[in-house]
Amino acid sequence: MATSHKEESQANRGRPRSAEADRAIMEATMRMLMEQGFSDLSIEGVAAAAGVGKTTIYRRFPGKVDLVIAAMSKFMMLDSVPDTGSFRGDLLAFHAHPTHGFSLRLLSGGGSTLLGTLLAEKERNPELIQTFRKLVIDRRREQFRQVVAKAEQRGEIVTGVDPDYVASVMFGSLIARTIGGFDISDEVIEQTVDAMLAGLLKR
Amino acid sequence: MATSHKEESQANRGRPRSAEADRAIMEATMRMLMEQGFSDLSIEGVAAAAGVGKTTIYRRFPGKVDLVIAAMSKFMMLDSVPDTGSFRGDLLAFHAHPTHGFSLRLLSGGGSTLLGTLLAEKERNPELIQTFRKLVIDRRREQFRQVVAKAEQRGEIVTGVDPDYVASVMFGSLIARTIGGFDISDEVIEQTVDAMLAGLLKR
Amino acid sequence: MATSHKEESQANRGRPRSAEADRAIMEATMRMLMEQGFSDLSIEGVAAAAGVGKTTIYRRFPGKVDLVIAAMSKFMMLDSVPDTGSFRGDLLAFHAHPTHGFSLRLLSGGGSTLLGTLLAEKERNPELIQTFRKLVIDRRREQFRQVVAKAEQRGEIVTGVDPDYVASVMFGSLIARTIGGFDISDEVIEQTVDAMLAGLLKR
Amino acid sequence: MATSHKEESQANRGRPRSAEADRAIMEATMRMLMEQGFSDLSIEGVAAAAGVGKTTIYRRFPGKVDLVIAAMSKFMMLDSVPDTGSFRGDLLAFHAHPTHGFSLRLLSGGGSTLLGTLLAEKERNPELIQTFRKLVIDRRREQFRQVVAKAEQRGEIVTGVDPDYVASVMFGSLIARTIGGFDISDEVIEQTVDAMLAGLLKR
DNA sequence: ACATAAGCGAGACGGTACGTCTCGTCTTCTG
């Protein structure tokens, strides 16, 4: 199991691990990760915030990285593929996507810095960003492919489109704006989507 | 001067500051910033790497943020506007841009985490990313506008192009790929540039 | 009963307490008390040494103090008054007194630290030393009075001797030597006894 | 040096150790040792009580034992040999001896338990009681020898007296009373001294 | 005979202190 480094050789002996503690630890970890970033997240702080002894955390996770990865694994599940009936609607749905409050928009811009935190740790703890990629980005990519495929089947867009390239342009231009210091309003998103569509829709 | 918080009211009394120490501190700071990111860059570490006492750094800079901003200011000067004669050549030159080894490509991808670091610190130390924007991004944007203007004057591309949008798409798609975990090879850059051009060149 | 804090209102229902566990706990407690002293005696350690769960101990004793008092009560029973026929023989018998291996000599010196432990805990857990006094010292004192009375009746020693003062001098000088860092050999004991006798025997 | 484990190979470089911190650490250690005993004395607690970082203690002492030994060394200096002009006066002076508040009487009886603490730790930390012996007991013994020698020279007492035996009897009988649970009043001390004298004074 | 109830070993729980580490600041001596 990813959430525990306990030996499983023994039978179910002794008091079982507290599900309540599990939950409190995961929630506190995720909250502090969002609020303070990875570097400033301390296991001691998580323990205090979760109302839990340090032992209880160390019994479950060997270290900070594992704790954070477990928390991300727990909370970063993305929900189902957008399916609004039109390509444009699906694209807009992607950006709104409030899955557990961790849409890409929140991640790279606005009030949060989780993506930045993970990138900053890339060298020392590459597992972090890799996990994030596996859980969020790769999944998104796959969903985006499905959305494009459906649009093709409906005959909305030209054939032969590379969905990954389209995704990188659409999300990337928003990320670039964020880095450039601009807020990402709903209008900007609509403009970006429409510019994208301009090159893809069948005439 | 940005590199010192010393009172300048007095005459030149006492031992002058060591130019050699200045240089060593800046180089060590930049190197460690690239290698370890902002959070793990410690003044203690910089001092050790520069072969300098911690005092010598704290005498020059009030804190870590100021030290890093000073280092960025020193190294992130971008050289002149690309002028290869063709729009395509200018765009490629932008990406190659090896100004002191800190092109955008290095910043967002490959072996570095500076951009992630800056994003991660956005909330706590907004001066950092603001300084980065002023020094690098805004400058780039202006240069990009000039490149686009020249292309228009030469009649290479259609008129009415928004150079900022073009830039956000082109750079953003590369950043998105980086975040997605892909290396940015020269071929990818060329493909990205050519895709861009496809929509802009006059037929 | 001193060895249990269980309510006895109910009939004998449920599984009875294990006599084997009782025994193992008492033995392990006494052994570890001798080896490690009171402060470092841990219930966890006793449980492990006795091959018993911690619960099994805490079910019997509210805390460490009660556990130790119970162990002392069990092992520190002194046997009958020495009666060798001569005062000198009786005195020597007192010091040899190997009742379950816990003679005063073992207590105050040699390989043990129980007496020190009790003194150290005097402020915080006065019951400990009080129990020790009741079980061991007061009993000894009474026995010593009988020995002195017999010697008087036999006409061996001068009359009017204060047996408590004699005892405090004889045992005290040995304790003082122990504290001073000297081992208490059989010769030393004999010398001490003989010095004592010198002032008491009838000429 | 007993109070430091610092390498002295280097010249006087860097900031010197704070004498104020030294003092605060020693005082807090001694106070907590008297109040709580050795086992319950925590370095963390000493640091807090002294208003000092843990580092500052660990820089000076490798561990708790060394800290306590240093504190004892500092405070347990006994003052000069009693010299009242008479043997009886000298003996009484020994018992009153309020050297820094740590006379034997305080140690073994009354409101303190330091001696008990040291005895309790004999097995695990023999350095403690050994240091105490070197600093206090051996010194006392030597002083006692001088007092006896002076009494002999003055012709007060019979010759050939073994001062160590006399000391062990006198102090020991008081210790034995303490262990027996009796307070040591001034009258008891006088009685003990006079009983001692009865066997030693020339007629 | 079998339900009931208490005892049992195992082990998780919230804590506290450990001794180590590194942070950014402060304070001395040397050049």
Add this chain to the structure above:
DNA sequence: CAGAAGACGAGACGTACCGTCTCGCTTATGT
């Protein structure tokens, strides 16, 4: 006066026990 060395208070690290609290199981008794 600048510089280097290094001590300072602070506080997180991961470990080891503390004494308490479940668990699933075993062992008796009493109907």
